[in-house]
Amino acid sequence: MSVYFQIEEYHRPRDLAQAVEILSRLGKKARVIAGGTDILPLRPGVRENDSIRHLVDISKLDLNYLKKENDQIRIGAATNINTICTSPLFLSGPYRALAEAADSHSTTTIKNRATVGGNLCNASACADLTLPLLVLDAILVAAGPKGEREIPIESFFKGANYMALDPAEVLLEIRIPRCPQKAGTAFVKLRRHQTAIDMAIVNTATFITCNKGHCEAARIALGAVAPIAFRSKKAESVLAGAELSEETIQKAAATAAEEARPIDDLRATAAYRKKMVRVLVRRSLETSMRRCRS
Amino acid sequence: MTQIDIKIQVNGLWHELAVDPGDRLVDVLRDRLNLTGTKEGCGEGECGACTVNLNGQAVLSCLMLAVQADNCTILTIEGLQKGSELHPLQKAFISEAALQCGYCTPGMIMAANSLINNESEVTGSMIRQHLSNNLCRCTGYDRPVKAVLKAAKMVSKTMPEAGKPPV
Numbered sequence: 097m098s099v100y101f102q103i104e105e106y107h108r109p110r111d112l113a114q115a116v117e118i119l120s121r122l123g124k125k126a127r128v129i130a131g132g133t134d135i136l137p138l139r140p141g142v143r144e145n146d147s148i149r150h151l152v153d154i155s156k157l158d159l160n161y162l163k164k165e166n167d168q169i170r171i172g173a174a175t176n177i178n179t180i181c182t183s184p185l186f187l188s189g190p191y192r193a194l195a196e197a198a199d200s201h202s203t204t205t206i207k208n209r210a211t212v213g214g215n216l217c218n219a220s221a222c223a224d225l226t227l228p229l230l231v232l233d234a235i236l237v238a239a240g241p242k243g244e245r246e247i248p249i250e251s252f253f254k255g256a257n258y259m260a261l262d263p264a265e266v267l268l269e270i271r272i273p274r275c276p277q278k279a280g281t282a283f284v285k286l287r288r289h290q291t292a293i294d295m296a297i298v299n300t301a302t303f304i305t306c307n308k309g310h311c312e313a314a315r316i317a318l319g320a321v322a323p324i325a326f327r328s329k330k331a332e333s334v335l336a337g338a339e340l341s342e343e344t345i346q347k348a349a350a351t352a353a354e355e356a357r358p359i360d361d362l363r364a365t366a367a368y369r370k371k372m373v374r375v376l377v378r379r380s381l382e383t384s385m386r387r388c389r390s
Numbered sequence: 391m392t393q394i395d396i397k398i399q400v401n402g403l404w405h406e407l408a409v410d411p412g413d414r415l416v417d418v419l420r421d422r423l424n425l426t427g428t429k430e431g432c433g434e435g436e437c438g439a440c441t442v443n444l445n446g447q448a449v450l451s452c453l454m455l456a457v458q459a460d461n462c463t464i465l466t467i468e469g470l471q472k473g474s475e476l477h478p479l480q481k482a483f484i485s486e487a488a489l490q491c492g493y494c495t496p497g498m499i500m501a502a503n504s505l506i507n508n509e510s511e512v513t514g515s516m517i518r519q520h521l522s523n524n525l526c527r528c529t530g531y532d533r534p535v536k537a538v539l540k541a542a543k544m545v546s547k548t549m550p551e552a553g554k555p556p557v
Contacts (some may be wrong), residue, residue: 105391132453139527
């Protein structure tokens with residue numbers, strides 16, 4: 097009946113084994129669906145839904161959870177983004193950047209359905225949750241026909257809307273490993289002001305640990321300025337071991353802008369994006385520094 | 391194409407339906423159940439005209455397949471009033487003149503309904519944030535915000551159970 101979104105079959109596997117079996121059989125014709133907020137707009141007239149003929153719903157796989165065990169945080173892939181916004185787990189310490197990214201992701205109405213795993217698996221370079229998870233060195237746990245495997249988030253993204261999972265694999269969990277609780281983190285995003293839904297022009301997350309005015313370690317992730325979100329390692333090395341002065345922060349921000357490889361698109365020009373990387377990274381580092389406990 | 395049997399509770403009534411896998415919730419509400427109070431605007435999650443409550447939470451019925459609502463409880467604008475008595479939100483939208491063409495109103499009211507049901511106290515900024523997925527192209531937002539504030543006060547006076555999640 098619907099002329100809007102046409103697929104041949106909707107699969108509702110009871111458990112992981114059945115989900116993997118269906119995905120292995122259908123290969124690239126199938127796509128995993130959780131909340132569906134990135135998939136439903138893929139239709140003729142809005143955005144091309146090129147090859148999806150089957151949807152595999154993972155809502156019965158019990159992947160909607162948040163757990164803290166031995167200083168490690170485990171987020172089920174189908175946990176909705178509003179759960180991250182409202183959980184006390186992310187209100188303090190090094191996890192604040194994650195709460196900030198979840199807050200700015202979109203509106204409450206969309207965040208009630210959109211999931212953490214969906215934000216990652218869609219592999220958009222501007223996906224907000226990617227950036228705090230990059231600076232927190234998250235580990236992604238996936239399962240497929242050969243069993244489970246762990247993928248460090250830095251090697252998860254392969255290109256624009258293209259990530260490391262095999263078509264028969266399902267993302268199960270996002271693990272945030274134990275990290276120094278004294279670290280300060282922040283997430284900063286630039287978007288057009290008229291809407292709470294539009295994607296980022298530039299977004300960034302930063303992580304700093306410091307001791308007596310010196311930076312011990314720094315991590316900087318940049319979004320929307322390359323085909324994938326990435327860690328700006330050159331900018332990080334400017335900070336590591338250095339005194340945390342205005343000058344070093346300015347230098348790190350400028351280095352991050354040099355590392356950015358943005359393009360012109362309908363949201364902004366490449367030149368503007370590069371300038372904004374410098375501004376956003378500086379602001380994010382300043383906030384992270386303030387939040388740092390030495 | 392393989393049809394799927396689903397069971398959904400809409401405005402208090404259970405419906406058993408066979409749906410196409412690509413049918414969105416908004417299609418089923420409007421075309422199968424004739425609940426045309428829920429509007430479709432953009433069809434891609436930007437405008438909020440299709441907002442309904444799913445298990446007490448505001449969701450976009452254009453960004454959700456009907457099959458995803460299987461075994462869920464849905465409330466649409468038609469289910470808000472009790473008999474001939476309008477819901478406080480509906481009354482407040484009228485008394486505050488919070489609508490002109492009215493196309494965005496059902497979505498706005500349903501978004502507001504989940505907010506006032508889930509929060510014991512609401513403020514203007516909470517309303518603005520919560521309604522940020524609902525675009526209005528004629529009245530603007532000041533009057534709807536006033537209307538929701540007024541309705542929230544009425545609800546907390548007349549319905550002490552508000553603020554508790556629906557069963």
